[in-house]
Amino acid sequence: xxxxxxxxxxxxxxxxxxxxxxxxxxxxxxxxxxxxxxxxxxxxxxxxxxxxxxxxxxxxxxxxxxxxxxxxxxxxxxxxxxxxxxxxxxxxxxxxxxxxxxxxxxxxxxxxxxxxxxxxxxxxxxxxxxxxxxxxxxxxxxxxxxxxxxxxxxxxxxxxxxxxxxxxxxxxxxxxxxxxxxxxxxxxxxxxxxxxxxxxxxxxxxxxxxxxxxxxxxxxxxxxxxxxxxxxxxxxxxxxxxxxxxxxxxxxxxxxxxxxxxxxxxxxxxxxxxxxxxxxxxxxxxxxxxxxxxxxxxxxxxxxxxxxxxxxxxxxxxxxxxxxxxxxxxxxxxxxxxxxxxxxxxxxxxxxxxxxxxxxxxxx
Numbered sequence: 001x002x003x004x005x006x007x008x009x010x011x012x013x014x015x016x017x018x019x020x021x022x023x024x025x026x027x028x029x030x031x032x033x034x035x036x037x038x039x040x041x042x043x044x045x046x047x048x049x050x051x052x053x054x055x056x057x058x059x060x061x062x063x064x065x066x067x068x069x070x071x072x073x074x075x076x077x078x079x080x081x082x083x084x085x086x087x088x089x090x091x092x093x094x095x096x097x098x099x100x101x102x103x104x105x106x107x108x109x110x111x112x113x114x115x116x117x118x119x120x121x122x123x124x125x126x127x128x129x130x131x132x133x134x135x136x137x138x139x140x141x142x143x144x145x146x147x148x149x150x151x152x153x154x155x156x157x158x159x160x161x162x163x164x165x166x167x168x169x170x171x172x173x174x175x176x177x178x179x180x181x182x183x184x185x186x187x188x189x190x191x192x193x194x195x196x197x198x199x200x201x202x203x204x205x206x207x208x209x210x211x212x213x214x215x216x217x218x219x220x221x222x223x224x225x226x227x228x229x230x231x232x233x234x235x236x237x238x239x240x241x242x243x244x245x246x247x248x249x250x251x252x253x254x255x256x257x258x259x260x261x262x263x264x265x266x267x268x269x270x271x272x273x274x275x276x277x278x279x280x281x282x283x284x285x286x287x288x289x290x291x292x293x294x295x296x297x298x299x300x301x302x303x304x305x306x307x308x309x310x311x312x313x314x315x316x317x318x319x320x321x322x323x324x325x326x327x328x329x330x331x332x333x334x335x336x337x338x339x340x341x342x343x344x345x346x347x348x349x350x351x352x353x354x355x356x357x358x359x360x361x362x363x364x
Contacts, residue, residue, distance in 0.1 A: 091343025
């Protein structure tokens with residue numbers, strides 16, 4: 001089988017390629033460039049050129065063909081523009097999830113197939129198997145500390161049918177050990193951080209490419225429900241729920257946290273202390289058009305309820321809750337959740353299987 005391995009310049013994709021090579025597959029490396037604008041990018045963090053050099057070195061070490069593709073225009077139109085729109089509405093998007101759905105397993109996959117691939121492999125910590133009816137199941141990685149199924153929550157059956165995740169059965173420690181044993185040049189490289197294919201950014205500077213600063217009020221909400229204007233900010237769309245840094249307001253014994261934002265009135269609401277009640281909510285709602293089932297046969301009908309394990313952010317421990325399908329998806333948690341954030345993705349699991357996901361529209 002001819003397989004394209006997405007080489008990113010990191011240790012995970014390098015070991016994925018190593019395993020496929022050892023299994024005797026006909027593989028080639030494919031590096032994607034997805035961003036070429038340094039606006040807001042923090043200096044001192046790896047650039048795509050360094051990623052490319054390392055990916056080439058890995059391909060040479062494994063003696064496999066190597067190709068390069070520039071998908072920056074697709075990334076800008078399908079991921080970056082979505083980010084700007086969502087922040088402009090006062091919501092906090094997850095570009096990594098969109099990147100996987102729109103780029104890695106769409107535009108990148110198309111390019112790989114143009115080059116003759118029959119499957120595309122990546123270095124994600126997750127697994128795939130099939131039901132007795134032949135449907136694909138997306139499963140958590142064996143290493144629960146590194147499981148990345150959350151980031152793949154928007155993939156569909158067609159995309160899963162063309163995907164391979166060679167390191168899903170391994171722990172991070174095992175991946176590092178294999179890389180060292182094979183002498184891969186990425187064996188000691190740190191994991192990447194920041195926005196997918198953009199890197200670590202100064203978010204306000206990054207967003208100012210499309211969103212202009214606007215002076216507005218910072219309003220503190222006290223535990224008794226009263227409120228007071230305590231300062232100013234440069235744009236409500238630059239802040240996200242649960243954020244602590246960047247407020248630059250003193251005079252409080254405990255840190256201030258963003259409780260909510262209103263981009264219409266351009267107001268940022270904050271509360272003192274990490275356990276402020278305004279940070280906790282027991283319910284969220286997903287618009288019907290934003291509900292996605294990885295397993296379409298599990299889709300719920302109107303009026304139906306079902307219990308699932310749920311997470312609202314990457315690496316959050318799974319939380320017990322009930323999904324109720326009624327003009328959209330209502331999720332009711334057994335315990336109130338901290339920092340439910342519109343624009344982020346709620347993901348629900350049945351055991352180890354990721355069954356579905358959706359963009360959070362509101363909370364209560």
